[in-house]
Amino acid sequence: MVDAYIFDVFGTCVDWRESVAREVAEHLPGVDAHAFADAWRGEYQPAMERIRAGGRGYVALDDLHMENLAIVSERFGVTAPDPEALNRAWEKLDPWPDTVAGLTALKRQAIIAPCSNGSIALMTRLARHGGLPWDCILGAEIAQDYKTKPVVYLASCAALRLPPERVMMVAAHNDDLEAARVLGLKTGFVPRPTEYGPNQTTDLEPSADWDVIATDLQDLAAQVGA
Amino acid sequence: MVDAYIFDVFGTCVDWRESVAREVAEHLPGVDAHAFADAWRGEYQPAMERIRAGGRGYVALDDLHMENLAIVSERFGVTAPDPEALNRAWEKLDPWPDTVAGLTALKRQAIIAPCSNGSIALMTRLARHGGLPWDCILGAEIAQDYKTKPVVYLASCAALRLPPERVMMVAAHNDDLEAARVLGLKTGFVPRPTEYGPNQTTDLEPSADWDVIATDLQDLAAQVGA
Numbered sequence: 001m002v003d004a005y006i007f008d009v010f011g012t013c014v015d016w017r018e019s020v021a022r023e024v025a026e027h028l029p030g031v032d033a034h035a036f037a038d039a040w041r042g043e044y045q046p047a048m049e050r051i052r053a054g055g056r057g058y059v060a061l062d063d064l065h066m067e068n069l070a071i072v073s074e075r076f077g078v079t080a081p082d083p084e085a086l087n088r089a090w091e092k093l094d095p096w097p098d099t100v101a102g103l104t105a106l107k108r109q110a111i112i113a114p115c116s117n118g119s120i121a122l123m124t125r126l127a128r129h130g131g132l133p134w135d136c137i138l139g140a141e142i143a144q145d146y147k148t149k150p151v152v153y154l155a156s157c158a159a160l161r162l163p164p165e166r167v168m169m170v171a172a173h174n175d176d177l178e179a180a181r182v183l184g185l186k187t188g189f190v191p192r193p194t195e196y197g198p199n200q201t202t203d204l205e206p207s208a209d210w211d212v213i214a215t216d217l218q219d220l221a222a223q224v225g226a
Numbered sequence: 227m228v229d230a231y232i233f234d235v236f237g238t239c240v241d242w243r244e245s246v247a248r249e250v251a252e253h254l255p256g257v258d259a260h261a262f263a264d265a266w267r268g269e270y271q272p273a274m275e276r277i278r279a280g281g282r283g284y285v286a287l288d289d290l291h292m293e294n295l296a297i298v299s300e301r302f303g304v305t306a307p308d309p310e311a312l313n314r315a316w317e318k319l320d321p322w323p324d325t326v327a328g329l330t331a332l333k334r335q336a337i338i339a340p341c342s343n344g345s346i347a348l349m350t351r352l353a354r355h356g357g358l359p360w361d362c363i364l365g366a367e368i369a370q371d372y373k374t375k376p377v378v379y380l381a382s383c384a385a386l387r388l389p390p391e392r393v394m395m396v397a398a399h400n401d402d403l404e405a406a407r408v409l410g411l412k413t414g415f416v417p418r419p420t421e422y423g424p425n426q427t428t429d430l431e432p433s434a435d436w437d438v439i440a441t442d443l444q445d446l447a448a449q450v451g452a
Contacts, residue, residue, distance in 0.1 A: 062387065111350060121387040124337060124362040136350040137362040141385070159367070161288065161347040 001168070001224050002186055004160050005106050006115035006138060006153075008171035009123065011195040013103070013114070013217070014093035014130060016041065023089030027080050034197065036076060043068035048117060048146040058144040060119040065090055090118070091125035096192065100131050102217025109226040113138045115156045115169060117146050136160075148179035157185070170220065174207040181208075188212040188220050227394070227450050228412055230386050231332050232341035232364060234373075234397035235349065237421040239329075239340075239443070240319035240356060242267065249315035253306050260423065262302060269294035274343060274372040284370040286345040291316055316344070317351035322418065326357050328443025335452040339364045341382045341395060343372050362386075374405035383411070396446065400433035407434075414438040414446055 010016045020040065021033040028036065047064040050056045066087050073079060080086045106112050114123050114132075116139045123137045136159075140146050143155035157167050169180035172192040181187050187210040193200055206213050214220035236242045246266065247259040254262065273290040276282045292313050299305060306312045332338050340349050340358075342365045349363045362385075366372050369381035383393050395406035398418040407413050413436040419426055432439050440446035 060387075111354070113350075119387070120362055120364075120368075120385040124339075124386065128337070128361060134362070135354060136346055136360070138346075142346075142368065159346040160350065161286075161345070 002110060003162050003166045004111035004113065004157075005168050005170055005188070006113050006156050007103075008147075008169075008173060008176050009114045009116035009118060009126070010093070011192050012170065012172040012190065013099045013132065014095050014126065015192075015195070016090070016093050017195065017197060019093040020089045023086060023092065027082070027086040027089075028076075028078050031076055031078055036072065038197070039072045039075065040065075040068055043071055052146050052149050058140075060121070060141065061117055062087070062090070062119055062122055088125075091122060092129050093126055095130040095132065096216070098216040098218040100133070102219075102221045103133055105218070105221035105226045106224070107133055107135065109224070111135045111160060113156070113160075115139045115147075115153065117152075148175055150179065150183055153180050153183050153185060168211065170217070173203050177210055178208070181210075186211045188214065190214050190216050190220055228336060229388050229392045230337035230339065230383075231394050231396055231414070232339050232379075232382050233329075234395075234399060234402050235340045235342035235344060235352070236319070237418050238396065238398040238416065239325045239358065240321050240352065241418075241421070242316070242319050243421065243423060245319040246315045249312060249318065253308070253312040254302075254304050257302055257304055262298065264423070265298045265301065266291075266294055269297055278372050278375050284366075286347070286367065287343055288313070288316070288345055288348055314351075317348060318355050319352055321356040321358065322442070324442040324444040326359070328445075328447045329359055331444065331447035331452045332450070333359055333361065335447075335450070337361045337386060339382070339386075341365045341373070341379065343378075374401055376405065376409055379406050379409050379411060394437065396443075399429050403436055404434070407436075412437045414440065416440050416442050416446055 007013055017037050020037040024036045025033040069087055103112055113134050113136050120137045120141045127134050138156035138159055140152055142159055143152040145151050157164050164184035168186035168188050170188040171177050172190055177187040189206045189210040193204050212220055212223050214223055233239055243263050246263040250262045251259040329338055339360050339362050346363045346367045353360050364382035364385055366378055368385055369378040371377050383390050390410035394412035394414050396414040397403050398416050403413040415432045415436040419430050438449050440449055
């Protein structure tokens, strides 16, 4: 079907909320760890938006996470004893139960790589933590910008020397797939209905007729014959 | 000892000469396949030198290989029926017998990545061909320049968010290690005495007291306790 599958990672491949909350509970006992994790993640889009809009040059997500940790810590009235160690929570996100098996199956058929807003360093360490068998690391850093800017998808295809129509973007977020489809990439949707916790209201269903709509990454692999 | 090992690939991890000669024999029967492979590789440094010297912007090695194939084909008075297919010889280079075991051992201890002049696309397909278990792909493309320019080593360390002294450059070429050492990287040497064929005269011995001097990549892994 395609020569490469590229993936959103936070939410699609890994459960950032439970994993970050676990690290927050360890570093900041007494804080509502899930509320802190949600607030930390809440600063993610605003921080990237300044860069996407051109108001700031490219800064790696590791550094944005660190800045956002300071903002959220002040709001919660707490100070992490070792903020750099806490910031590495984002390198220790656990895969969803189907992720490694699904990626391993897809890798037998085609190239697999993250097309994430995480840096090369962050994606590399995350892969080692969770056993994600990527062939290479693509995404924001090689494009020096953040999704959903077109350059991130196009730079990832170009780095593989593939035209967009030979690449499938896989994500749990409809806006990610909308951005990829308009550029000519194939699209694959997997819902992650608890990414934002038990009361999630967004991305519970596909918003369009994506090329593949699967229940999880193992099902996606099966649907494409991998 | 370090947090990451980065590797020269052509010659150090894979046997380009025998592998390219095999493909040449298939695409250009009647040509002296080893002489053609040597001549093709002979255009490698001159092509990169124009870019290193600033006379040409960064062009991926895949494209330089294609240009060089035209030059060498003309010199040999032959025309490959499918030059693009023959150019993919560089994606099908076989690892030396110790490479996969050595890299696999080192990967248990630290991050492993190519720091090669090959592009992300080329290194990705080469890894899939030979089963090279890289954590990520670093090197020329992320630096937009070619070794032995300092930026290639420094951009590779920076992409891992590691200071040079926490990274070891591993190569079968003394000049690669000289360039890395002056920037503060650790250095590991493995000889590949038949890389250029049975009459090789260069890089048979280490030219300096590199941090690790090993017989092959499995020995290197053993020496660093991996």
